[in-house]
Each structure stands twice: as structure tokens, then as C-alpha cells.
Amino acid sequence: MTDAPGSRPLFGAADIRALADELGIRPTKTLGQNFVIDGNTIRRIVAAAKIDPDETVLEVGPGLGSLTLGLLDAAARVVAVEIDPVLAGRLPATVARWRPDAVGRFDLVLSDALKVTELPQEPSAVVANLPYNVAVPVVLHLLEHFPSLRHGLVMVQDEVADRLAAQPGSKVYGVPSVKAAWYGTMRKAGVIGMNVFWPAPKIHSGLVGFARTEPPATSATRREVFAVIDAAFAQRRKTLRAALSGWAGTGAEAERILHAAGVDPQARGEVLGVADFARIAEHKDSAAGAAETGAVR
Template sequence: MTEARESRPLLGAAEIRALAGELGIRPTKTLGQNFVIDGNTIRRIVAAARLDPAETVLEVGPGLGSLTLGLLDAAARVVAVEIDPVLAGRLPATVARWRPDAVGRFDLVLSDALKVAELPREPTAIVANLPYNVAVPVVLHLLEHFPSLRHGLVMVQDEVADRLAAKPGSKVYGVPSVKAAWYGTMRKAGVIGMNVFWPAPKIHSGLVGFTRTDAPATSASRAEVFGVIDAAFSQRRKTLRAALSGWAGSGAEAERMLRAAGVDPQARGEVLAITEFARIAEQKRAATGSAEAGAVR
């Protein structure tokens, strides 16, 4: 985008509070609403997202529109998904007032992001300030249902950002880390302080960037691989042989599958990459197929 567009005014603390007052609302913890009130933070987020000017960006939880305006300056289109009907009802007017030239490039969907499965445009990127309490489920849901999403940047609780970007062997590596790796590469892209929000949260936020890559080459389905991941981390302190015994049917069968997959039964889930979980899932699929074939005979 041109320098002129990059320097266009954004919503600040006064404008955000005025909009909220006009609508008679206060941010709610239930919906995880913390509105960004600092224009420089918006510019930082948009810059870190590395958007192409021709892209269609998906924004989840636009709220009062502070990030929305910055995204309209950087991308060809913005599709915003908002669950709050009062906020959603005001967004088009905010865009029309602050970015009248972008009205035709803005689409609004009133929906829960955890349930949306269809959008008016195919998004190529996601940039969002996500509610802390549903951030991971939202990210995984959108990556599953919208394969057109090739990259993006989300702002989440800083601790969650660390988990999403964690690599095998890290102390914070867990279910979010491995499941996110199914879809692509996650990276920590920065930390955001508390005072740029209204109301100010009690913890820092983290930026997580991602680039989609092909899913691991495997005969197992995503659901089968995710089933192994859930079982492996259900009891973090236990070895994989013990943690997967219920999933496999017995400890002995879990050990057999693990060895067949080239995984040490005494290892723990925290050290396995997504490809290794996929190999374990393949063993369960093979065993189930063999059992079914025997039953047919």
C-alpha cells in the first residue's frame, strides 16, 4: 500500500471509548473483549502479518473496528467475523466513516468463529486479536475449515503464544503445539503490553505468526492423529506406553504399536514431532484394518 494509506488515522483511546459509550456497552469477560486503543500497536500488528496488498484477510472478533481499519489499509479485502450483534451492527458505519473508500472491500459475518464454516470470500490470511478463552480452538477450527488460509498472525495470551510456537522438547510443548504443526509452521512474532488495551488485561499478549505447509504424508486421517495426540498428553508425566494403553487397548499393544512406529515406548509425548504421532496413528489404523479383515473371514 502507499505511504499515504499507511499513515491514515486509526482509532485511539478516545474514539474507542466514544464508540462504546454511543452503543452503551462495556467490554465483557465472557466474550473475552479487550479492545486495542493504540494506533501504533495496530500498525505493528499489520506490519508483522506481512500481508500482500492483493489479499483477502479474515479478522475474527473485530470488536469496535480498530484493527479492521488497519487491515483495510494493507489488504484488498477484509472479511470480519463478529459474535456480538451490537458490535457487528456498528462496524459498517465505522468503516464508512473512517474508510469510506473501503466500504466495498469489507464483508461482515455475524457468527461464532467456532461454528463458521462458510464465508462470502475465500480468505488467504488471518489477522486477529483473539479472545483468550477460545484462542486455540478458534485457530484450529479456522485452519481446518478454510484451507485457503496460507498464513497469518494472531494475538493471544502470551502463554498461549509460547505453546502454539513451541517445538518438541520444550517445557510448554503440548496439544496446541502439535495440532498446530499439522497445519503449518508457527512462530512467536512478539509481545504486546497490557496498556494498549481497554480494559487492560492482567497479562501480556503474544503475537503468533504462521505459514501453512502440507500436512504430514500419512495414511491416517487428521482425526486419528489428533486422537493419538490427545491420549498422549492426557497424562503428561506418564510414558507413552502408559499414556496410550487405553487408546491402544492395553499397555502391551501400545508398546507394540510404538515400536512398530519407530518410537521409544518409554518416551513422553513432549518429545515427539507431528510426524511421529502420525506414524503411531498409522499403526492403530493398520491394526484395526487387520482385525476387521479377520472378522470378515
């Protein structure tokens, strides 16, 4: 049984700095470490994540445990993945001291989140303060390898949040937007200021919520669809006929595939949704087969 979020004490700036001093650590840019030092921000994140009391939540990069404590108050179980061995080594003791009743509901995995493909418990949600430099790859990796993840909320660089949640036609719509849409719907859930972190970043952070949906109905694989997406955005502002010429083999072949998929060859990737890219991918072989049949005739 968990307590209502907000009813128990959370870390403040003094707690975070004292713990860091005790461990002899300082946040590193290499690992993208910016620790949240404001309890109200933790409460805001947990509330926005809309966690059910019976859920198992995956947290990536728990650091010193600020968000971990808030998640343990809201969820049935928390599985934390931490890459830093010093931080990971201290987390169980932190949980035991601040949430002694939750020790049996906390699992720790010492690993790079980009390499994790198995967890001790199957999570239904992910809530995390992600390092800026690997946020998008981590989100896509988790959604690919853990289909049990039905929803979540991640804190990322604000402009990355805008890209993940962008819709076709937006100026910031691109590869992250389309690939994320393969897995579900993304929404911008808020902006977090700089002063709630230690050290304070030079830019704002953004909250992105997601809900998993079924991918587009297509005979193409995810890998095939993602290859089209990468090709379409490799040279922004080029028409799809030009951008996909290398992927298709020739410009003429790209045009043939696009026509077969019902997509204007003069359009640009920025206006297509994930279902459009799926249609393009699935028509690659069929368009080539049709061309060969026509040549034989």
C-alpha cells in the same frame, strides 16, 4: 487500491471510549473483549502480518473496528466475523465514516467463529486479536475449515503464544503445539503490553505468526492423528506405553504399535513431533492385524 499502512488515522483511546459510550457498551469478560486503543500497536500488528495488497484477510472479533481499519489500509478486502450483534451492527457505519473508499471491500459475518464454515469471500490470510478463552480452538477451527488460509498473525494470551509456537522438548510443548504443527509452522512474533488495551488485561499478549505447510505424509486421517495426540498428553509425564494404553486397548498393544512406528515406548509425548504421532496413528490397524495373523499361525 489501498493506502500504505500507517498513512491514515487509526483509533485512539478517546475514539474507542467515545464509540463505546455511544453504543452503551462495556467490554465483557464473557466474550473476552479487550479493545486495542493504540494506533501504533495496530500498525505493528499489520506490518508483522506481512499482508500482500491483493489479499483477502479474515479478521475474527473485530469489536469496535480498531484493527479493521488498519487491515483495510493493507489488504484488498477484509472479511470480519463478529459474535456480538451490537458491535457487528455498528461496524459498517464505522468503516463508512473512517474509510469511505473501503466500503465495497468490507464484508461482515455475524456469527460465532467456532461455528463458521463458509465465508462470502475466500481468505488467504487471517489477522485477529482473539479472545483469550477460545484462542486455540478458534485457530484450529479456522485452519481446518479454510484451507485457503496460507498465513496469518493472531494476538493471544502470551503463554498461549508460547505453547502454539513451542517445539518438541520444550516445557510448554503440548496439544496446541502439535495440532497447530499439523497445519503449518508457528512462530512467536512478539509481545504486546497491557496498557494498549481497554480494559487493560492483567497479563501480556503474544503475537503468533503462521505459514501453512502440507501435513505429514500419512495414511491416517487428521482425526485419527489428533486422537493419538490427545491420548498422549492426557496424562503428562507418563510414558507413551502407559499414556496410549487406553487408546490402543492395552499397554501391550500400545507397545506393539509404538515399536511398529519406530517410537520408543518409554518416551513421553513431549518429545515427539507431529510426524511421529502420524506414524503411531497409521500403525494402529497394521499392528493389530499383524498380531491377529501371528495368533492364527
